[in-house]
Amino acid sequence: MKRYIWIILLCIAAFFVHNGALQTDIMESRNIVTAREMVSEGNWLIPTMNGELRLEKPPLPTWVAGFIEKVAPDNLKAQRSAAGVMGIIWVLFFYLTAKEIFRKKDYAFIATLIFLTCYNIILMGRTATWDIYCHAFMMGAIFFLWKGLYDDPYREKSRPWRNFTFAGIFMGLSFLSKGPVSFYALLLPFIIAALVYRRPLMRGKWKAFIFMIIVCVILSAWWYLYIIAFHPEAANAVIEKESGSWINHNVRPWWYYWRFFAETGVWALLTLSTLFISHWKKVIYDRRGYLFTIWWMLAALVLLSFMPEKKMRYLLPMMVPCSYAVAFLVYHFYKEYRLDKTSKLIFYINAGLVSLIATVFPVLIFIFGYQQHRISLITAIVAGMLILVIAIWLWKSTAHLRSIEFVFGIVTLFVVAECFLFNMIGASFTNPEFNSIRGIREVNELKGVPLYYNELKGPIRMELVYEAHRKILPLDFENKEDVLKALPCAVVTIEPIKNEFPKEILNMIDTTMIGIYDDNRHPKGTKHYHEEFLNQVTLLKLK
Structure with a gap:
């Protein structure tokens, strides 16, 4: 229970503290404008945006935004809080899935802390858009799907009907949030890795499995069938537009995502280090578990690289397998009594670089925060002193090869930044001639x-x-x-x-x-x- 409390408290800091600091982007604008028109004109089933039909995106996140608009009109913080709630759901299911698959609570907690300090996850949990919804629901689907596929059917507590039914419900909610995006970017890579990792135990479960598919199809398709029935021309136009966008819009070469590891932020070098497969499969105790996360990560990368349309934010679901893979390295550094020279070198390089950046961070706060009048002197001093203490902690953790203490230091660093510096980050996007x-x-x-x-x-x-x-x-x-x-x-x-x-x-x-x-x-x-x-x-x- 203590771990769940800590996870929720860290989620509050990550997703809710100063969640109005960042400026609205185009995706938020589209979602909230559509929600406003839902409320003002009552078009909940057939959304419009600026007076035109808005059928490109499924309506579930916009329904949530519409409800919030009805209760708290023109409240950006409230809109973003809904994304924060979905962020908590995603993180909790991430933790539960790690516990279920790898059967190690310490590992699951470490992986969750790493996941919560990927900057992409923090950003999406503070943004009133669709992405956080579809992936959070799909994480829940993956948790129940794993239990359904791999629970021993002869165990007394095996509940295939419950597990597969919940998996189907969460898949349907994911589809209602952003169509097949999470099916392709999160679920399919997971299934590929799971089939390589372990054979499913399906004896006596096929009826429940088929029922899962039926539930998923019904939840996913009902709104689309309604639109096709009542607005066939608009539906066909949207289908042609969206299929054309995937092929012709933001087309990038297949190697565009080569720097995928950078999306994990502070864990970028360790993420890249996880790909030294020939070394890690020799020294990591749970070799099969580690390889499972690598299969999942590489499957996601390859599948996303196949798509002509590419944007860096499409890598968001990859933070799941990347965090699991990095956690295997951190857990290995923690559990292994005598680390080999290569593992030590990798830890020193990764942790030393992060510690160095943390050391110079107070100077950056003073120059770009206080001197640019983005934060007060008191805030700059308090934040700078706290980060300096954390930097010393990180250096000590690095010197003594204490990987868990290092992770705790990174988490604390993020909490300080979320509580003291987000307003500075938002204020850095300033135009002296701004007049909205x-x-x-x-x-x-x-x-x-x-x-x-x-x-x-x-x-x-x-x-x-x-x-x-x-x-x-x-x-x-x-x-x-x-x-x-x-x-x-x-x-x-x-x-x-x-x-x-x-x-x-x-x-x-x-x-x-x-x-x-x-x-x-x-x-x-x-x-x-x-x-x-x-x-x-x-x-x-x-x-």
């Missing part, structure tokens, strides 16, 4: 006035719709009849009005500049500054 379009919410002249953008210039950024807290609909600025019919209205334009409308239409309307809004989080001159976030809002009325 959110300001139009307070403009009386725009109350009840529809808002449009020039559809000839392409779609509006969803971040602007989120900040404006209202629909920004498309309008053909060159179609006189459509423009006159829309009046009075306001328009969001990148260029001045005279460059957006034909003279013939401008001669018929009065224009009132409301303001110029810059929603860029980064200053001009940086690669992250985009002109499409710099907009003018103008009120149009008939002369």
Whole structure:
């Protein structure tokens, strides 16, 4: 029980403390805008985003966001807290799965601490998007699937119907969260590794196994069947669009994920070290368990590399096998009384580098935190002193080959950063000319006035719709009849009005500049500054 309490407390620090510090991204904007329209227009089964059908993503995370929007309107922290809850579920099932497969509580706890300090996991647990939902549910499915496949059918406590039923429910919830993504990136690699690792014990379980598939299909398919039945044309368009995106959108070469190990953050070098298979399979006591995690990790990497569309955030499910594999090394360093020279060298290099970074971190806090006015002097001193103490602890752990103490030091380092430095990280994305379009919410002249953008210039950024807290609909600025019919209205334009409308239409309307809004989080001159976030809002009325 103590371990569960510690895990939950660490999850609270990882996912909830200062969870409003980071700025919203495009994925959050899409999810929350869709949730707002669910609440305001009651379209819970047929979601819309900025007035257009939003069928590309399954609705479960958006239903959760919609419920939160109904209870706590326009509350980003509450929205992100739902992702934090899913993060806790993912971490708990991660721990339970490690205990179930490898039968070592100490190992399972070490693996969980490593998993909780992968920066990608922390980031997704603080972001109101879909990814955390599908993988958290799939982790639950994997836990129950393993129990269903490998429990001895002759054991008195063997419960195949319960295990397979829960596995089917969690698989269906995963599909309702982000379609087949987690099936391909998390479940399939696990199944490949499990079949190599151990033969399933299926005597007398086939009916329960088939029932699992039926439950999964029903939960996964009902919403899609509803959409196909009532909106067949829209459903076909989405299917064509999504299948085309997988093939033509963000296409990268097959070796794009070669640096996958970097996604584990502080554990990057140890993750890379797990691939010294010829060495570890000779010295690690649980050789088969270690090889199982490597099979799982490599299967996931190969399968993800097969897909034409690639983004680094798609590596999120790989943090599961990577953490399990790194934990085998840490557990080996901990349990082995006399480490071989190669193992010692690997530990010294990995732990020494991390300890060195921790040592210089207080200086970085002072330079980039306090001197840049992102945190107070007191916060800088307290955080710096705590991290310096942790750095000394890490150096001692490294010198004495105490791998468990080293892991505890890393966990403590992350807790200090989460409690003291997240506001500094959020403040580092600053634009001195930042003036969000959110300001139009307070403009009386725009109350009840529809808002449009020039559809000839392409779609509006969803971040602007989120900040404006209202629909920004498309309008053909060159179609006189459509423009006159829309009046009075306001328009969001990148260029001045005279460059957006034909003279013939401008001669018929009065224009009132409301303001110029810059929603860029980064200053001009940086690669992250985009002109499409710099907009003018103008009120149009008939002369």
